[in-house]
Amino acid sequence: MNATNATNAMKTTTRKRSNAPIFWALFGAGGMLSALFGPMLVFITGIAVPLGVVLPKDTMSYPHMLAFAQNLIGKGFIFAIIALFLWHAAHRIFHSLHDIGIHAGTGAKLLCYGLAMVGTVIAAYALLAIGF
Amino acid sequence: MSDNQKVIEIEVLRYHPEKDKEPHKQVFEVPFTDDMSVLQGVQYIKDYLDGSLSFRWSCRMAICGSCGMMINGEPSLSCQTFLRDYYPARVRVEALSHFPIERDLVINMEGFMEKLESIQPYIIPKEPRTLQEGEYLQTPEQLNEYEQFSSCINCLLCYAACPQFGLNSSFIGPAATALLHRYNVDSRDGGKAERMELINSEEGVFNCTAVGYCSEVCPKHVDPANAVNQNKTISAADYFLRFLTPKGGAK
Ligand code: FES
Numbered sequence: 232m233n234a235t236n237a238t239n240a241m242k243t244t245t246r247k248r249s250n251a252p253i254f255w256a257l258f259g260a261g262g263m264l265s266a267l268f269g270p271m272l273v274f275i276t277g278i279a280v281p282l283g284v285v286l287p288k289d290t291m292s293y294p295h296m297l298a299f300a301q302n303l304i305g306k307g308f309i310f311a312i313i314a315l316f317l318w319h320a321a322h323r324i325f326h327s328l329h330d331i332g333i334h335a336g337t338g339a340k341l342l343c344y345g346l347a348m349v350g351t352v353i354a355a356y357a358l359l360a361i362g363f
Numbered sequence: 364m365s366d367n368q369k370v371i372e373i374e375v376l377r378y379h380p381e382k383d384k385e386p387h388k389q390v391f392e393v394p395f396t397d398d399m400s401v402l403q404g405v406q407y408i409k410d411y412l413d414g415s416l417s418f419r420w421s422c423r424m425a426i427c428g429s430c431g432m433m434i435n436g437e438p439s440l441s442c443q444t445f446l447r448d449y450y451p452a453r454v455r456v457e458a459l460s461h462f463p464i465e466r467d468l469v470i471n472m473e474g475f476m477e478k479l480e481s482i483q484p485y486i487i488p489k490e491p492r493t494l495q496e497g498e499y500l501q502t503p504e505q506l507n508e509y510e511q512f513s514s515c516i517n518c519l520l521c522y523a524a525c526p527q528f529g530l531n532s533s534f535i536g537p538a539a540t541a542l543l544h545r546y547n548v549d550s551r552d553g554g555k556a557e558r559m560e561l562i563n564s565e566e567g568v569f570n571c572t573a574v575g576y577c578s579e580v581c582p583k584h585v586d587p588a589n590a591v592n593q594n595k596t597i598s599a600a601d602y603f604l605r606f607l608t609p610k611g612g613a614k
Contacts, residue, residue, distance in 0.1 A: 246560055251569030252602035255595060326572045329530060 254322055254344065261319025268312060297361070306358050314351040321347035368394045371450045373404050375416065376457035378464045386464060389413075390453070395446045402430050402441035405456060405468070418468035425582055428516030431523070432468050433457040438523035438580045459523040461532070475519060478535055481561060482543040487554030505550040512545035512590055514583040521577035521587050527570045534570035535561060537577035537587030544590035563601065568594045 279286045289295065299305040325343040328335040373393050378386035391408045399407075402420055409416045420430040423442045430441045435455050446454065462470035492499075521537035522528050528536045535543075543562065547555045562568050571591045578588040 246564035246566065248563050248602075249565045249567055249569050252599040255569055256599055256603070329526070334530075 254318070257315065257318035257347075258322035261315035261317070261322075264311065264315050265319060269316075272312070300358060300361050301363055303363070306363075310354055310358055313354040314347075317347040317350040318344075369396070369450060370394050371404070371446050372453035373401075373408065373446075374453055374455045375405070375408070375467070376455075376464075377416070377467055378458075379415070379466060386458075388455075393446075395450075397445075397447045399446050400442050401432070401434055401439075401444045401446055401454065401456060404446050404454075405441060416468075417466045426516065428518030431459050431518045431520050433460055433523065438520035440518060440520070440582045443582060459519055461523055461525070461529040462519070470519070472519060474532060475517070475522065475536075475539070478539040479517070479542070482535070482539050482546070482558060483554055484542050484546060486546060486549060486552045487557070488551070489553030499551045501550055508548040508550070509545045511585055512541045512548075512587075514585050515542055515545075515587075516583055518582060520580045520582065524576040524580045525571075526574055526576075527572055531570055533566045535566050535568075537571075537591060538585075540568060540594060541585050541587040541590040544594060559598070559601065562594045563598045568598060571595070 275286065276291065278284070280288065280291045300309060321343040325335060325340060328339055333339065370392050372390055374388050374390045376386050377383070377389045391412050393404045393407050393412075395404055395407070400423070402418075402423065405416065405418055406420075409418075418430070418432070418441075420442065421427040422429075425440050425443045428440070431438060432441045433439070433456070434441060434444050435449065436457075438459060441456070456468065458464045458468045459470050462472065462474075465471045515538050517538060519538065525534075525537055528534050540562070543558050546552050547558055568591050571588075573588070573592065575588045578586045581587065
């Protein structure tokens, strides 16, 4: 094989650029976020607050949470957590489907990423609707 | 054969396309000594039990990369895997997963050869260089960048290990990506932009779901999963930043 042949082979096959980086970036960001905040959120919402350990019992009371969601930074936090966790999960579930014997096609793709999209839109809508 | 001669059962996946509809197993009883590799066991079958058994081999020392097989379901070099480690149980030998079987343990590797060609696995000089300019100089750091990725022997164990290649054989796959990376990060090379087209494409690195089994089975301790991951980052950065950089590798 010589270089010219190979170069020609490269040139004659037109390759489509993959759009995967979008989903991969969302997946990566969600993965990072869930690793950093996931366990802490489980601890706060699932253990500390309900049992009243470490944190006062009314930490997640309605007025507190409303104020948090109306604060710009709080809003951003809630949105990022919900949306990116969803995109992370969608990507992971989609790519794990074949491990449980489901040969995923376009339908599964639409379902997985579609749900993440819907969740993202609902989260954005709800956060805006709740006011500032 | 002396009385205390150990005998191991070797189950081989047979397939002769001219007479078999589909692959089927056949069991052979093979006398062996502790220093015998699975390859030697298979060679014993060919020499003494059934001359029609087909398989590839050459160096017998994990250098040439031709003796790859599934041994008890694991992609392995048969010259580097020993019968004693399976005895007294039966050992199962099959053609490498995810490839079409040509005959018995011989796979058709044409698809891989095309991939290998497509990555342009040679140094593409940044600019023409005359003899008078002498040799290229590299620092140990520059050598470190690519050295491990240059140890690939094209044995294809990583392809047999890769579930994503199993699902989509157009995926460029672990070894080809590792080799591609080996040239891209070589300080003498100027062909990165051309090769990135392949990395960025639908056949490229994003088929990988970070299983990592490829690196586990590699007999030469190349880390193809690492090459794939590095290129995901490089490719994603280029995907998003290509409009900002005037001379990015984007097409
Ligand atoms: S015979 Fe060469 S690697 Fe096994």
